[in-house]
């Protein structure tokens with residue numbers, strides 16, 4: 001089992017728009033935008049709702065539950081800081097609130113399948129706390 005705290009990996013580029021997501025993740029919460037005009041969840045962070053174009057987006061805590069819709073096993077990471085973690089999984093998670101999120105997927109048994117139920121969990125790395133999903 002990898003100790004992610006030992007990884008020296010680059011953190012995300014945090015903007016004013018995405019700051020609420022990253023600050024919530026650092027506190028162990030999954031927070032996404034919600035459109036109060038069409039009542040749909042929105043991810044990634046943006047200034048207008050992609051469904052109805054309203055500027056009526058607010059931040060709400062999500063359930064943290066989702067379904068794996070696609071994944072890849074990574075053997076050659078894009079940054080050498082991830083080398084101690086290979087092989088690891090990156091996948092698309094459809095949140096129970098609707099939006100799809102690209103995330104690191106933790107499964108120590110290495111038995112993930114499309115359709116698996118996942119749960120959000122923030123994981124400290126050497127440089128930053130990152131949002132991951134774990135197989136239930």
Ligand SMILES: [Zn+2]
Pocket residue numbers: 035036037038039040049050051052053054
């Ligand atoms: Zn909307």
